[in-house]
Amino acid sequence: MDGTLVDTEPYWMDAETDLVESFGGTWSHEQALQLVGSGLIDSAIILQGAGVRMGAQEIVDELTERVRVRLQQDGVPFRPGARELLQDLRAQGVRTALVTMSLRRMAEDIVSLIGFDAFDVIVGGDDVERPKPFADPYLQAAEALGVDIADTVALEDSPTGLQAALSARAVAIGIPHIVELDGLGADAIWGTLAGRGVDDLVTEFARVRSLRAEAAL
Known part of the structure; x- marks a missing residue:
């Protein structure tokens, strides 16, 4: 879905960056690329390693909600074709x-x-x-x-x-x-x-x- 059907990967990357920075950490574009296509729990564990002091499922729920809000605000950007x-x-x-x-x-x-x-x-x-x-x-x-x-x-x-x-x-x-x-x-x-x-x-x-x-x- 993300990246093939809809161009939402930038939304996920922004949500990850905001979440990591809210805990005083840093999150680079290169780090974000490593999560593209990965399972959300696996991604959450990596974000914990970047300093996010939340449970893995809490991270999944938080990121999902942030992206859902972004979709409501900016719309769904379908990929060409x-x-x-x-x-x-x-x-x-x-x-x-x-x-x-x-x-x-x-x-x-x-x-x-x-x-x-x-x-x-x-x-x-x-x-x-x-x-x-x-x-x-x-x-x-x-x-x-x-x-x-x-x-x-x-x-x-x-x-x-x-x-x-x-x-x-x-x-x-x-x-x-x-x-x-x-x-x-x-x-x-x-x-x-x-x-x-x-x-x-x-x-x-x-x-x-x-x-x-x-x-x-």
């Missing part, structure tokens, strides 16, 4: 799942603002025991959709998300935004979702499946 691709998927009857490490309540807030019924399934960070980079969130989403994970395509903007998708054996397409994804094993890298449609996903999926079949021989 994301809503259009979702519309094309829905129009052609392709089942979709949102797999995010944000809390489910925040994911539901953002999904409600898309303007149409975009997802069959939502898997939030509080819906799984092991977050990205573990494969669990994607495997759980595939099970909820009633499909084999090998028959899915995952779109990811972060290294941890990409690792989760690849570990699950989905066809993984990287859409770099805040951080680079080169050299991480993505099945493909797209610079943007703008102008992309279902036909592009079908083509990429067929190419990767063919390569995997050849490698298995």
Whole structure:
């Protein structure tokens, strides 16, 4: 969600910086980049190490609320091409799942603002025991959709998300935004979702499946 569907990573970074500084610490852009795509509890533990004297779940709740307020104030900045691709998927009857490490309540807030019924399934960070980079969130989403994970395509903007998708054996397409994804094993890298449609996903999926079949021989 964050960074692929919506451009909320700067909101999270601002919230992290404000929280750390409220406890007298400092938080650099480079430190913030390390949290992109990570599970919120894992991120909270890192923030504790930066001086935030709160429980991990308290940190998660505080950051989530700060970002939710920011979204209410400034609106939801959808990434280029994301809503259009979702519309094309829905129009052609392709089942979709949102797999995010944000809390489910925040994911539901953002999904409600898309303007149409975009997802069959939502898997939030509080819906799984092991977050990205573990494969669990994607495997759980595939099970909820009633499909084999090998028959899915995952779109990811972060290294941890990409690792989760690849570990699950989905066809993984990287859409770099805040951080680079080169050299991480993505099945493909797209610079943007703008102008992309279902036909592009079908083509990429067929190419990767063919390569995997050849490698298995």
